[in-house]
Every structure is written in C-alpha cells, then in structure tokens.
Amino acid sequence: MLWFLSCVALLIGGYFIYGAFVEKVFGVKESRKTPAHTQQDGVDYVPLPTHKVYLIQLLNIAGVGPIFGPIMGALYGPAAMLWIVLGCIFAGAVHDYFSGMLSVRNNGASVPTIVGKYLGNGAKHFMNLFAIVLLLLVGVVFVSAPAGMLTNLINDNTGLAVGMGTMVALVFAYYLVATIVPVDKIIGRLYPFFGALLIFMSVGLISAIALSPEHSLLGDYTVSQMFTNMNPNDMPLWPALFITIACGAISGFHATQSPLMARCVENEKNGRFVFYGAMIGEGVIALIWCALALSYFGSVESLAAAVSNGGPGAVVYEASFGLLGVFGGILAFLGVVILPITSGDTAFRSSRLILAEYFGVEQKSIKKRLMIALPLFAIGGVLTQVDFGIIWRYFGFANQLTAVMMLWTASAYLAKENKFHWISTVPALFMSTVVTTFILNDPTQGFGLPLPLSTAAGVIVAITAAYLVVGVLGKQPIVEGDEVNA
Template identity: 55%
Template sequence: MLYFFLAVAALLVGYAVYSKVVERAFGADECRATPACTMEDGVDYVKMDPKKIWLIQLLNIAGLGPIFGPILGALYGPAALLWIVIGSIFAGAVHDYFAGMMSVRYSGKSIPDAVGYNLGSFAKHFMNVFAVILLLLVGVVFVLGPAKLLAVKLGFGLEGDGAVATATMIWTGIIFCYYFIATVLPVDKIIGRLYPLFAVVLLIMAFGLTIMLIAKGYEFYPQGLTLENLHPKNLPMWPLMFITIACGAISGFHATQSPLMARCVPDEKCGRPIFYGAMIGEGIIALIWATLGMSFFHTPGELQAVLDNGGPAAVVDTVSMTLMGPIGGFLAIIGVVVLPITSGDTAFRSARLIIADFIKLPQKAPVKRLFIAVPLFAVGYAITLTPFAVIWRYFGFSNQLLATIVLWAGAMYLVRHGKAHWMASIPATFMTAVCATYLAYAKIGFGLSMDIAQVFGIAVAVLCAGFFLVKIRSVPVEPDAADGPGRIG
C-alpha cells in the first residue's frame, strides 16, 4: 500500500515542481490575449471557467484510456506503475502541455498546423491525414465497445449471436446519432454542461474503488514489488507495455483533444493546470486501475483468465460489483459506456475542426459544420464494418506515433524561441525508439525477431535525434511575439 501512495505522491510532486519548469520554458503570459478572447464565435471559441475546462479536458483525454490500458498493463507487474509515474510527469504531461499551449499561441489551430509550423509543410500535410485517420479510429473504437456492451447488458433476453449482432448495430446507430449532434452543436451546449459531471463520476469511481480495496483488506501487489516481467503469455515488456499503457502515461490522442479546450481558456496561465494537470489526474486514475488489476486478482494469470472471457470491460464489471455492490455495478456501466462515448464524440469534433482548418472553412454557420460532418460520419460508419481487433491494433501504434511527432514539434518550438529543448527532445527520442521497435516487431509491421527489432528501434531513435541536433543549428531564434494569427499558412 505504501508503494501505491508513494507513486501518487510522486505524480503530485511532479505537477507541483516540474510543471512550473515546463511552463517557464514555454513562457506562458497571463497578459497575452487568448483565442477565446480575440476570436470568440459562440461555437468553438467560447471562454469558459478554468475549473470547468479542467474537468472537460480530463474527460476528453481519458474516456476508457486510463482504465483499459492500465488493466492490460497490470499483466506485466509493478513495472507498469513505474512507467505510469515517469511517463506522466516527463512525457505525457509535457506532450499535453505543448499540444494545448502551441494551439493557444497559434490562434486555436489544430495540432497538424502546430506540427507543420515547427517541423515543416510535409509534416503538416502528413499530420492532417494521419490525425483524421486516428480520430476516426478512436471514434469507431468508442462506438463499437459501448454498443456491444449495451446490446448484452440491455438485451432483455436476446439469445444467439445474430440477435446480439442486430442489437449491437442498433446501438451503434443510436450512439452515432448522438455523436453527430455533439459534433455540430456549440461546445458549451452539451460538452460544456454534461462533461464536467461525467468527469466527477470518473473520479468518484476511481477513488471509491481504492477506498473499498483498502477497507476490505486486499493485499496491495501480492506478487511483490518486482520489476520482472510477469506477463502470463510471456509477451515482451519492451516495447509492448509502452504501447499498451498509452492514456495514463502518454497518448497522441490527447494532442487532438487539447486544441478543443485551447479555444476556451481565458488566459495562458491556465494552461499549466488544464493541460499538464489533467494529464497528472489521468495518471493517478491509471495508477488506481493498474493497482486494482494487480491487487484484486492475486496473480497475472487470474487477471488474464477474466480478460480472456470478456476483455477489460469484464474486469471493470467484476472489480466494481465485488468492491462496491450495486453502486459499483452502476458506476461500471457509466465507466464502460458513457466514458468512451464522451471521448468518441470529441474525436469526431476534433476531426471536423482539423478538416475545417485545412480547407479554411469557418465553422460558425451550421451549414458549414454539416458540410464536413456528414461525409465524416459516413466514413466513420464504413469503418465500423471492419473487425474490432484489426481497428484496435492500428489504433495503438498510431496513437503513440502521433505523440512522438508532437513531442518533436514541441522540441523544435523551444529551439525556435531560444529555450532548452531537452524536456521535449529526450521523451521524443525515447518514444521514437518505442514506436520503431514496435513497428519492426509487431505483425502489423515487419514481424522481425525481438533482437533485430530492438537494434532497429534504437538505431532509428539515434538517427532521429542526430538529425534533430544537426537541423536546429540552422533554425533562427524568433521572439514570442512572432506567434499569433497569420503565422500558419
């Protein structure tokens, strides 16, 4: 138990200390007007209360990410906790802060524009396509999971695979209708009103289960505080654990969500608690669920058995019902149905805004929002016809690759403003090694042996870092005042 609370304390200390270092390096200025003040349109650019924004940001970036990922990561043992703490403080929160604050500086532009401004036009065009594909995958993943669970939980006696499949299709259509409405309405109509409440439910669920785990006398980490790989299927910890635990350590999906709230922050000093702080909050939630996975089940083998018979949703249901009874069952339904839906709709909203920025189509008029949303949802529905397992494999890799690119963009931003780049370039190099090794090893990539994949991953990371260090020698230093409207073309 002491190890758990030390890990939580480390995250809080990381926020109290390191977030200020990051904020100082970026140069946040509370006297500088934000897009919410200069570009207010009543739709996407809407000034909000920072406390409300923090709750919305937490829910937007979280969903099921800091629940399902850490549950799967718990199979590797207590080493997962170390990655969550270190990853959140030095990689994930830095990534989220720069993704959000670069958007604030660039007139609320979406992440492809921020990347393109710092890494070049090729990177911008690549990110426009890559980010929209990732967001569609996220939206579809967070449709199919809740739809299937609702079909089973609320099937009212449905029997047979055909009946469940039909019910799943119906629920998919219902969720897509909600997504469409939330995507085209002004941000303060649904997201601004309901999401803070759902974020509170997410926090109550996590902290309530922790209290009950202690109250019912469960032993924390019965397998011992070892960094040894305990995975029952002997899957390699490197790089799979670093791909599996994305939300809760570092996730590229967050970079697509942060600009949504960047258009609502009242001043730049709010960026530290909203962007860096929300990631630390997600890290604590991830710690809780990884701990539940390791402590509720006595061995990784027991956890694997439940996963084999229902996936992470079955783990959430089992843990919640056992520890909190009917209340836990209700929270489990909220957790595995409402939370992914609230990330899915913001995924489609982000995709709409990225496309709007790319084709330079203002979104104040409803008809212009529909012009993008209708074909976007048609493509999204077509993707739902692809097997879920295939979608998930590509989502995991794409998610971490996006995070890597954003970190490199953050490093270049610091160079362009005469600041030390190490706080972004070091985690960027590490994540480059993770992604390159995974691409070389995984079946969706080259399918090489682990020994060769590791050499490949390290070599790619070293080459990228070397190229960056050479490139920055010719990058001119620009004053902060150079950032602003009109700088991104």
C-alpha cells in the first residue's frame, strides 16, 4: 500500500513542482489569443471550458495503452512502477506539454508541421507518413481491442451471441461519425460522462483491492523486490520495459492528439493543466493497473499464467468482476472499454486533420471531410484482418519513435529560443537510446544483434542526434513570421 501511495504522491508532486518549472521555461503568454479564438470554425477550432478540454485530452491519450502496457510491465515486478513515475514526470508529461503548447503557438498545427518547422522539411515529410501509419495502427488496435472486450461482456452476461464482426462494424460506424462531426457535438458532450466512468473504474478498483480481505495491495512484496527485475521468463528490463510501458510513461501517440485540444484551449495559462496534467492523470491510471495486476494475482508467476490464458484483456475482465461483482464489474469494465474507443475515434480524426493540413484541403465542408475520412476507414478495415498481436507489436516501436521525434522538436525550439533545452534533451537522449537499442536487439521486429552492441549503437545515435538538433539546428534562427515569436 505504501509503495503505491508513494508513487501516486510523487506524480502529483511532479505536476505542481516540475510541471510549474516546465511551464516557466516555455513562458506562457496569457494575453495572447489562442487558435480556438483566432481560427474558430465551429468544427475543429472551438473554444471549450477547461474542465472539458482536460477530460477530452485525458480520454484521447488514454487508450488501452495505460492498462494493457502496465499489466504486461507488471511481469517485471513492482519496479515497473518506478518507470511509470519517472517517465511520466520527466519525459511523458514534458512531451505532451510541448506537443500541445507548440501547436497552440502555431495556429493549432499538427505534429508533422511542428516537427518540420523546427527540424526541417525532411523531418516533416517523414513525420507526415509516419504519423498516418501510427494513427492507422492505433485506430485498428482501438477497434479490435474494445470490440473484443464488448463481445465478451455481452455474450457472457446477457445470453446473446453477438459476433466479433458485428461489434467491429458498430465501433467503426461510431468512429466515422465522431471523425467528421464538429468536435463539440459528440466528443465535447459525451466525454465528460465517459470521464466519470473512468474515474469510477480507477477509484473503485483500487479501493476494492485495498479493502479486500483476500488480496493485499502490494503487501506481499518485500522492499528489495521493489527495485529488482522479477520477470518469470527471465526477460531483461533493458530496453523492453520502456517499450512495453509506453502510455502511462511516455507515448508518441499523444503528440498526434494534443493538437486536437490545442485548437480548443481558451488561454495559454491552461496548458499545464490540460497537457502536462492529463499525462499525470494517465500515469495514475497506469499505476493503478500495474498495482492491480501484481496484487490481484498475488505473484508475477500467477499473473504470467493469467496473461498467457487470455492476454491483458482477460486480466482486466477477471479483476473487474472479481473485485466489484457483476454490476460493479460491468461498470468498471465499460470504463476500460471506453478508453480505447475515445482514443480510436480521435486517432482517425487526427489522421483526417493531418492529411487535410498537408494537402491544403479545407474542413468546413462535410463533403471535404468525408473525402479524406472514407479512404482512411477503408484502409483501417483491411488492417483489422491482420493478426492483433502483429499490429500491437509494431505499434509499440512506432509509438516510441514518434515520441523521440517530438522531444527533439521541443529541444530544437528551446535551443533556438535560448531557453533551457535540457528538460526535453535529457528524455530525448534516453528514449533515442531505448528505441535504437530495441530495434537493433529485438529478434522479431529488429535485427537480433547482441544487447551490448545494440546499446552502444543506441548511445552513439542519441549523442549524434543531440549534436545535430541542439548544436546545429538549435543555433539556426527561427524563420521570419514564426507564430512562436508573435
């Protein structure tokens, strides 16, 4: 219990202390009008109350990642919670803050445009392609995952026999509608209710296990085990843990989502609460599920057996109903299902906006929105036929590489502005090493090279990137007319 509460306290303290420092380095301008006002169009640029923007941002970024990832990460033991805390405060929340605020400063621009502005046109073209691929992978993952969970929920508790294909079609239909209608019509109205379910799920489950006479909230683990790798399959922490737990620590997918709310923020002073704060909120969710996975099953060996019998989705199902009964379990399980749905719809929405921005297609007309959205959904439909495990595997690497690009973009901006760039450069160095080491070492996705050689190459790549971004690009002036200097 003390370990869990300490981790939560550190996250909250990180928001108030380190978050305030990051905000000061960036330098908000409360008198400066945001894109929600200067480019209001009634579709994507719509001023929304801060509490709504926060809830939408939290639900946009929190798909199955901060649940499935921490469950898989829990196989390494309570030490996984250290990465959630440190990664969230010093990497993920910094990443999310700059992806949101640089969008605010650049007329609500999407991540490829922001990357291109500070890292060059080559990086922009790469990110346009890479972001669309990532978002399609996310969209497909967040169709398959909730459709599967909903199918099991309905069939197990109603006596009906709903097919997986039917549920996939229903989820796709909702995504299409949510992608093309104005942001305040569905997302702005339903997400606060969804947020209430999410809060119930998080607080209800962790309270239930803390009060349960049959389970102990991390009470069966010793102090030394809190800092050791307990993986029953002898999997090394480095670098796999930092890919396995992405959402909840740092996730490049968030960089594609933050511009959606950058178009709705009413004042720059709200940025720390909306962007940095939403990431802290996701970190708490990740801590809850990591602790639940470790505590409900009693040991990493029992957790590994549960995962092998049905994946992390089965762990969610068993813990929800086991701790809260049928009614509470249904509500808690729905709270989990909502997370991928509220990220899946905005993944397709982000794809539409990125393509519209790249090709210069206005989005006030619903015909123009459909012209871009329909081909995206056709491709997504084809990808749903690919094995879920393959899609998820490549999503993890693509996700963290996107985070690396966004962190280096923040460093380039800060260096150009003669500000303290180390707040983004240090996590960028670390994550560059992680991503490079992983792709060189991993035998299924990468090249299967020895771990020491892969790590050495990762360090070299990270240092080289730092020199090019901070030492070269960071010394070049920002182009004239940059909105950041307005």
